[in-house]
Amino acid sequence: MFFREVIGQRAQVEELRRGLRSGRLPHALLLCGKAGVGKRLVADALAAAKLCDAAGDEACGACPSCRAFQHGVHPDCEVVTREAGRRDIGIGQVRALLETLHRKAERARGRAVILDEAERLTVEAQNALLKTLEEPPPGALLVLVTAVADRLLPTVRSRCALHRFGPLADAEMEEYRTRAGDVPAGFPLALAAGSPGRLRRLADEGLLRARTRLLDFLAAPGQTSPFDLAAELIACAASGAAAQQDEDDDQRERLRDRLLLVLRLLALLLRDLSIVSLRVEGASLVNCDLSERLLEAGGRVAPDRVDASSEACEQALLDLRRNMDPALALEEAAARIGGLLAGG
Ligand SMILES: [Zn+2]
Incomplete structure (x- = not known):
């Protein structure tokens, strides 16, 4: 949940951190790129940094907000993904999210929402999001994460600042292997095509x-x-x-x-x-x-x-x-x- 833990994706991370530093981070972001290249990790790091009491461009890891985040119980961070046994994210989930989003934040730094696998939002659910994507409540940050941006409505895409995540370079994949520690030594990294998530699944x-x-x-x-x-x-x-x-x-x-x-x-x-x-x-x-x-x-x-x-x-x-x-x-x-x- 720290930017410094993200391997690769330097340009994307730097742009987001610059946004945090300058206070000009767009309020709706769309992180897209192939599965397993670090989009969700970056979304988490971004949410943690935004909500951190230190108000810098990286979560401090020590304040009450960061500690709540680490335990997955931050009152102002919502992660929406499909529910157990369902293939999509329906309008009910989005309505519940919007209701939370429009309530006052528990802590001082606003609210962060991560919509994971956003391509699974039904058309109805996407339409329900439009107004909030255009004009979110003050202090709110919405981060949509997807491997298939094409499945989102053009009206949703156009309301978000787009960040494309490419595959990792060979040296970065090596770095990932070293850090992960559980990928067999002989396993060819090329099979994973620059995606640590894919490597995890393959190896x-x-x-x-x-x-x-x-x-x-x-x-x-x-x-x-x-x-x-x-x-x-x-x-x-x-x-x-x-x-x-x-x-x-x-x-x-x-x-x-x-x-x-x-x-x-x-x-x-x-x-x-x-x-x-x-x-x-x-x-x-x-x-x-x-x-x-x-x-x-x-x-x-x-x-x-x-x-x-x-x-x-x-x-x-x-x-x-x-x-x-x-x-x-x-x-x-x-x-x-x-x-x-x-x-x-
Ligand atoms: Zn902190």
């Missing part, structure tokens, strides 16, 4: 196992039936999903998300295999920790068969997004790729 045991299993399959495609492979991958995805599961999560949706990640791992392995089979000089592998096994496997297959396998993988991604039964989508992809790579 759990279940997905690491799935990646190894996929490489086994690509290296010796004739040895596993598509049916068995699909079942094993689903088991890998489900194990991690259970460990990470929040109580309000829709389990099937979570499993589908995890299987999309498994297929992305497959797509990246095939990308590496393509580079190896084409003998591209100087190209770096995403799965650099597995380079020896990839070289071995890639030496045996024709590049066009790897490309066709990538297409089969893309098709499975599409099928899964279109709600095809996950086992079926994986089996079909495994059967096609197995046939292609085994030379059938």
Whole structure:
């Protein structure tokens, strides 16, 4: 909840801190960017700094306001996100929020509201927000956080100061790995495409196992039936999903998300295999920790068969997004790729 804890996003953080220092921070902000790049962390740090008794550009961490914030019980900070078991943020939640927002703040520094996953606001809920976004009560700060700004009404977007969050640089991802301490040392950071949140999700045991299993399959495609492979991958995805599961999560949706990640791992392995089979000089592998096994496997297959396998993988991604039964989508992809790579 401190700006100094945020890795990367320097320009965005500096602009917000400048706003706090000058007293010219816009009263409605929209933080957008890919999932897991630090938007919510920055929103928290901003709210904490705004409400801190020290009234500077960073929360002091010691005043009663900061202590309340740290315990998640600040009376003047509201975080709105979707309720347990719901897919969206409805008008009821927004009305309750507006009511709170128009009451006098408990402490001296006004109120802060964070609307997380703002893309989940229903159209009705967004419309209910418009007036307040345009003219919030004195001292109020509204921060909308979203990975898909396009899903917000243009009228909502235009009332907020937009802050775009890009992916983190490689060195910043390394810094994140060092600080987090729980990402396996060999795990290739490139898989996370500059998103610490994504790295966290990818680097759990279940997905690491799935990646190894996929490489086994690509290296010796004739040895596993598509049916068995699909079942094993689903088991890998489900194990991690259970460990990470929040109580309000829709389990099937979570499993589908995890299987999309498994297929992305497959797509990246095939990308590496393509580079190896084409003998591209100087190209770096995403799965650099597995380079020896990839070289071995890639030496045996024709590049066009790897490309066709990538297409089969893309098709499975599409099928899964279109709600095809996950086992079926994986089996079909495994059967096609197995046939292609085994030379059938
Ligand atoms: Zn403080």
